[in-house]
Amino acid sequence: MLIENDKNYVVIQTSYTPLEASVRLSGLFHHEGDILKSIGDTPWPSAQECSRWPVLHLYLCRIHDALLHCELVCYKDGVANRNEPLSLDGSNLAIRHVDLRKWVQDFYPYETHAFLFGGVYVPVSISLKAFQVLRTELQVKEIELARCQESLSQLHTEKEILSRRYGELTEIQKLGEAGKEGTGHRRALSDLNIIDSLRLFLLGERIVGSASTPFKSGNSLINALVKSFPHRPGMSGRTLRSRFAEANRLAKDNR
Numbered sequence: 001m002l003i004e005n006d007k008n009y010v011v012i013q014t015s016y017t018p019l020e021a022s023v024r025l026s027g028l029f030h031h032e033g034d035i036l037k038s039i040g041d042t043p044w045p046s047a048q049e050c051s052r053w054p055v056l057h058l059y060l061c062r063i064h065d066a067l068l069h070c071e072l073v074c075y076k077d078g079v080a081n082r083n084e085p086l087s088l089d090g091s092n093l094a095i096r097h098v099d100l101r102k103w104v105q106d107f108y109p110y111e112t113h114a115f116l117f118g119g120v121y122v123p124v125s126i127s128l129k130a131f132q133v134l135r136t137e138l139q140v141k142e143i144e145l146a147r148c149q150e151s152l153s154q155l156h157t158e159k160e161i162l163s164r165r166y167g168e169l170t171e172i173q174k175l176g177e178a179g180k181e182g183t184g185h186r187r188a189l190s191d192l193n194i195i196d197s198l199r200l201f202l203l204g205e206r207i208v209g210s211a212s213t214p215f216k217s218g219n220s221l222i223n224a225l226v227k228s229f230p231h232r233p234g235m236s237g238r239t240l241r242s243r244f245a246e247a248n249r250l251a252k253d254n255r
């Protein structure tokens with residue numbers, strides 16, 4: 001029998017090998033020729049052999065597990081695995097269409113394979129065992145969700161603490177930079193005041209007591225300093241005139 005599924009015709013048989021059943025369940029019937037040619041006679045191909053068709057390997061694993069636990073009825077040489085699992089070696093395993101359909105209904109009730117259930121299938125009920133499996137999975141997911149929510153809450157708390165700490169450190173840094181800037185500015189003003197005071201003192205303009213001085217002008221003082229300290233940085237005539245002028249302007253502003 002042929003049934004149309006997503007514009008691809010699927011051959012429905014009375015029984016299937018595990019590989020044929022997996023090909024149909026995974027929706028790869030139109031690739032069955034390529035799959036059989038690639039895999040050959042291997043009854044249970046590995047994930048590497050099915051690397052081009054990962055969904056196929058998923059269904060193969062599901063069927064293999066179901067056969068081991070006698071959840072899916074399978075025949076080998078006319079003997080069914082109803083009470084004990086059969087040897088899964090060899091290629092003479094047969095799964096009837098009706099048994100495959102019942103297994104999907106019991107264990108994967110929300111899968112709607114057209115070749116098993118027709119074009120339109122809506123599951124009405126699920127088995128108790130399938131319900132227990134779904135409930136267990138739901139409980140596990142709820143535990144994981146609670147754990148993730150707790151971790152997320154802790155991360156939010158840590159983020160808020162770090163944000164406050166960052167703000168505090170930023171303010172401390174700004175205050176420190178402002179203090180350094182203020183200290184540097186005050187120090188520069190003090191240096192200029194000292195320079196101007198020494199200049200006035202050496203020129204005899206602000207001497208308490210005797211007003212005698214060997215320097216008659218600022219130029220004579222600068223020339224004497226340049227001659228006395230010829231190798232000191234900053235003691236050139238140009239630099240001294242600039243600094244004396246700056247100190248004099250500052251002194252006038254503060255008078």
